[in-house]
Structures are given as C-alpha cells and as structure tokens.
Amino acid sequence: TQLLEQSPQFLSIQEGENLTVYCNSSSVFSSLQWYRQEPGEGPVLLVTVVTGGEVKKLKRLTFQFGDARKDSSLHITAAQPGDTGLYLCAGARNTGNQFYFGTGTSLTVIP
Amino acid sequence: GAGVSQSPRYKVAKRGQDVALRCDPISGHVSLFWYQQALGQGPEFLTYFQNEAQLDKSGLPSDRFFAERPEGSVSTLKIQRTQQEDSAVYLCASSLWAYQAGELFFGEGSRLTVL
Numbered sequence: 001t002q003l004l005e006q007s008p009q010f011l012s013i014q015e016g017e018n019l020t021v022y023c024n025s026s027s028v029f030s031s032l033q034w035y036r037q038e039p040g041e042g043p044v045l046l047v048t049v050v051t052g053g054e055v056k057k058l059k060r061l062t063f064q065f066g067d068a069r070k071d072s073s074l075h076i077t078a079a080q081p082g083d084t085g086l087y088l089c090a091g092a093r094n095t096g097n098q099f100y101f102g103t104g105t106s107l108t109v110i111p
Numbered sequence: 112g113a114g115v116s117q118s119p120r121y122k123v124a125k126r127g128q129d130v131a132l133r134c135d136p137i138s139g140h141v142s143l144f145w146y147q148q149a150l151g152q153g154p155e156f157l158t159y160f161q162n163e164a165q166l167d168k169s170g171l172p173s174d175r176f177f178a179e180r181p182e183g184s185v186s187t188l189k190i191q192r193t194q195q196e197d198s199a200v201y202l203c204a205s206s207l208w209a210y211q212a213g214e215l216f217f218g219e220g221s222r223l224t225v226l
Contacts (some may be wrong), residue, residue: 006153033215042115042202042217043154089151090215098145099215100165101153 003027004102005087012108013079016080021074022106023089030092031063032072033099038085046074114136116218117203117218124193124225132188132221136205143177143186146202152204160186163208193225 004025031050035043038073047056049065049072054104062075064093072089086109116135124130136143141167142161146154147170156170162183171178180186190197199220204215 004153035215040219042204042219043215044217045214046215086151098156098159098170100156101146104151104153106151 004091005102006087006105007087008103008105009103010108012110015111019076019079019107021076021087021107023072023074023102025035025070025091026059026070027091027093029100030069032069032092033084033090034072034074035088038084038105043086043088050096058109068110076107079107081109081111083107084095115203115205115216115218117201117221119221120219122223124223126156126195126225127192128192129189130193130222130223132190132201132203134186134205134218136184136203137207137211137216139158140205140207140216141209142213143180144204144206145186145188147172147203148200148202150200157188157201163183164189177219190223192225195225198223198225201215 004023007022033048034046036046037043047063052069053067054065060077066075087105090099090101118133122130126150129136144159148154159167162178163180168220175191177189200220202217202220204217206215215220
C-alpha cells in the first residue's frame with residue numbers, strides 16, 4: 001500500500017519551463033526524501049527533509065516539507081533535458097522501519 | 112564493488128518455476144530493504160532486515176515470497192511457484208544505519224518476467 005500520492009503522474013514540458021511536483025499523504029512522517037530514477041537504474045537520493053516547514057535548495061531544485069509533515073513539494077526552475085526521469089518521494093514514519101514510496105512522477109523535458 | 116549489486120539483472124521464468132534474486136549490499140551497511148516496482152510506478156515495500164534479523168516482512172504479497180540474509184550481508188529474495196502477476200523489477204537497497212532518515216542506496220534491480 002502506497003501512503004504517498006504524487007501529482008501529476010506524468011509531466012512533459014519544454015526546456016526552460018518551471019514545474020512543481022506534489023507529494024501528499026494523510027499520514028505524518030518523521031522525515032521525507034526525494035529520489036530521481038532513470039530507466040534501468042535504481043533511485044538516487046536528491047534530498048532529505050526532517051523538520052516541518054523546512055525548505056531546501058539544491059541548485060535549480062527547491063524542496064519543501066509541509067508544516068504538518070504530511071506533504072512535500074519539489075519545484076524545478078528552468079528545467080533541462082538532464083532533469084528527465086522518474087521523481088519519487090519517500091517517507092519514514094515514527095513506527096516501523098519502512099520507507100514508503102510515492103506513486104511517482106515521470107518528467108520529460110523536451111529540448 | 113562500491114555500490115549495491117543485484118543479480119541476475121534479467122530473469123525470464125515460466126509460470127510455476129521458482130526464482131532466486133540476489134543482493135550484495137554496500138559493505139558494512141546495517142539495513143537492507145527489498146522493493147517491488149511496476150513500470151513507471153513507485154517502489155512498493157516488501158521486507159526489511161537489520162543485520163541478519165528480518166524485522167518487517169509485512170509487504171511480502173504471499174507465502175510464496177521468502178527473503179533471507181543469514182550472515183547480515185548478502186540477501187536472497189526467493190519466489191516460489193511464480194505467477195504472471197509477479198512480473199516486476201525487484202529493487203534492493205541498503206542503508207548504513209539502523210534508524211530512519213538515512214540515505215537508501217539502490218541496486219539496478221532484477222527484472223523478472225513470468226511467462
């Protein structure tokens with residue numbers, strides 16, 4: 001069961017455009033991570049956020065953890081073809097050892 | 112190797128056959144996870160090991176699925192009497208620590224196709 005819903009599921013944009021991916025849940029998470037996965041590879045960690053309301057920036061990527069720690073967003077500025085991939089959020093809960101992954105957002109940036 | 116290694120990368124099985132998927136985690140990593148991923152979807156949790164102890168197997172879809180990590184390093188995911196719905200990519204991930212919020216390092220996955 002995937003506790004985290006991502007939207008949109010698919011996104012195709014032109015190079016240079018901005019975009020936002022959302023990760024929502026009704027559950028509270030102690031931390032939340034964002035991963036990017038390319039075809040034929042495993043996901044690779046982009047960022048971890050642990051504090052409600054936290055904002056982290058990684059070059060053109062901005063990540064935000066909701067105040068209630070139930071949701072997160074990823075904003076990409078001036079997207080480039082190299083940003084193409086499957087973006088996944090993953091949350092850890094206070095109980096258990098699981099990282100729950102979101103449903104995924106497939107991004108295609110057209111040159 | 113420096114990363115998580117999975118084998119085989121590709122496996123084709125006839126319905127009813129047993130398969131075994133291997134994961135070599137990063138040396139010294141305490142935590143090991145198995146996930147099942149359908150095309151274009153997010154990975155779904157199968158099971159978690161802390162060293163050799165299987166602490167959570169709540170995600171295993173049926174009793175045909177079995178995982179072990181007997182010496183706290185290499186892990187094997189076994190699927191008995193495979194069914195077509197078992198077709199997916201099986202991802203293994205390891206993490207240095209035993210607590211949450213650590214980075215998961217993934218292998219490239221084993222793609223299973225059941226005919």
